Amino acid sequence: MKRPLRSSPRSAKPLRTVSIIGTGSYLPKKILTNADLSRMVHTSDDWIITRTGIKERRIAAKDENTSDMAAEAALKAIEQAKISPKDINLILVATATPDMLFPATACFVQKKIGAINAACLDISAACAGFLFGLEIAQQFITSHTHDTVLVIGAEKLTSITNWTDRNTCVLFGDGAGAAILRHRGSAHGVISTHIGSDGRYSDILFMPGGGSRCPITRDNVDLNLATIHMTGKEVYKQAVTAMLNAAKKALEQAGLSIEDIACVIPHQANVRIIEAIADRLRIPLDRFYVNLDRYGNTSAAAVAIALDEANRSGRIKPGDYILMVVFGGGLTWASTIIEW
Numbered sequence: 001m002k003r004p005l006r007s008s009p010r011s012a013k014p015l016r017t018v019s020i021i022g023t024g025s026y027l028p029k030k031i032l033t034n035a036d037l038s039r040m041v042h043t044s045d046d047w048i049i050t051r052t053g054i055k056e057r058r059i060a061a062k063d064e065n066t067s068d069m070a071a072e073a074a075l076k077a078i079e080q081a082k083i084s085p086k087d088i089n090l091i092l093v094a095t096a097t098p099d100m101l102f103p104a105t106a107c108f109v110q111k112k113i114g115a116i117n118a119a120c121l122d123i124s125a126a127c128a129g130f131l132f133g134l135e136i137a138q139q140f141i142t143s144h145t146h147d148t149v150l151v152i153g154a155e156k157l158t159s160i161t162n163w164t165d166r167n168t169c170v171l172f173g174d175g176a177g178a179a180i181l182r183h184r185g186s187a188h189g190v191i192s193t194h195i196g197s198d199g200r201y202s203d204i205l206f207m208p209g210g211g212s213r214c215p216i217t218r219d220n221v222d223l224n225l226a227t228i229h230m231t232g233k234e235v236y237k238q239a240v241t242a243m244l245n246a247a248k249k250a251l252e253q254a255g256l257s258i259e260d261i262a263c264v265i266p267h268q269a270n271v272r273i274i275e276a277i278a279d280r281l282r283i284p285l286d287r288f289y290v291n292l293d294r295y296g297n298t299s300a301a302a303v304a305i306a307l308d309e310a311n312r313s314g315r316i317k318p319g320d321y322i323l324m325v326v327f328g329g330g331l332t333w334a335s336t337i338i339e340w
């Protein structure tokens with residue numbers, strides 16, 4: 001059963017439906033394997049695979065910035081969407097690793113792809129950022145504010161990784177994914193979105209240094225404050241609960257049941273988290289798209305890369321209902337259902 005379109009009695013024009021007309025992704029060439037990591041910290045291939053499912057991750061080159069990876073992914077999405085960069089009205093870059101604190105990484109992307117007619121801003125919602133971006137894009141498009149929105153999730157997490165902390169350094173990788181959203185006449189496309197946060201848990205996954213509260217100083221850098229800090233077990237617990245609730249919310253809003261979903265694209269953090277969700281939602285694991293074995297956790301880029309891979313490989317087909325569900329530091333969580 002399809003969810004009826006939301007309507008607003010006060011809007012002069014009817015609300016519009018939104019669809020994804022192109023996707024793209026980019027992964028840096030350099031691969032860091034578990035065997036490589038076992039030569040850097042006290043860990044093993046077996047431990048990392050058993051506890052996380054990750055086999056290898058990509059590492060951006062020193063001079064390869066978040067905006068470079070974002071622009072590469074964007075250009076692929078633009079090509080698939082058969083539009084010109086000049087058609088884009090808004091660029092949203094979800095990232096926890098911006099090129100600089102300001103200006104927005106979206107501005108650097110704008111310059112690189114020549115999207116001269118776009119307004120640009122970054123979204124800070126950690127690993128949930130790409131789906132926050134889809135929700136924001138949808139709101140702008142349905143309200144007739146913008147026609148064509150480029151949403152990107154891009155991260156250079158290896159720039160904020162503490163390479164001496166085995167609890168975190170085995171988990172993360174770099175990459176970018178992008179999608180172009182545009183209004184369309186039918187009820188297809190993005191049919192349900194949900195976003196949420198709980199700041200009470202802001203201290204279980206965070207980077208204390210680099211902002212105004214704890215600026216970059218020699219001492220702070222020596223104390224590894226400008227790197228990822230995480231209480232793994234607590235994050236794990238919260239992640240399962242948050243993703244389950246978010247998935248249920250999106251299904252409820254869409255008027256769909258889990259049996260209607262052809263493919264679940266979850267945040268790619270840990271295969272055990274994905275297995276726990278599959279178990280509790282009572283759907284077979286093979287209905288989940290999983291690529292974390294190859295890329296690790298690329299935060300805001302993760303579901304964007306997975307969506308592009310699922311699209312280009314034919315894993316998702318026209319008419320399929322796709323559920324995307326994510327969580328991240330903040331805490332933040334989000335879910336989106338798309339009719340492909």
Ligand SMILES: CC(C)(COP(=O)(O)OP(=O)(O)OC[C@H]1O[C@@H](n2cnc3c(N)ncnc32)[C@H](O)[C@@H]1OP(=O)(O)O)[C@@H](O)C(=O)NCCC(=O)NCCS
Nearest residue numbers: 042043044047051127166167170232233235236269270328
């Ligand atoms: C990080 C995570 C994989 C750890 O798995 P876990 O089963 O909870 O493991 P624990 O934290 O209980 O650690 C168990 C032991 O392994 C050790 N360990 C941690 N990392 C290790 C590594 N890379 N290699 C070997 N041993 C490691 C710990 O030090 C601990 O040893 P101890 O018992 O002697 O103290 C897991 O908690 C997790 O995935 N959490 C969510 C993280 C996440 O998704 N973050 C991103 C969110 S967007």
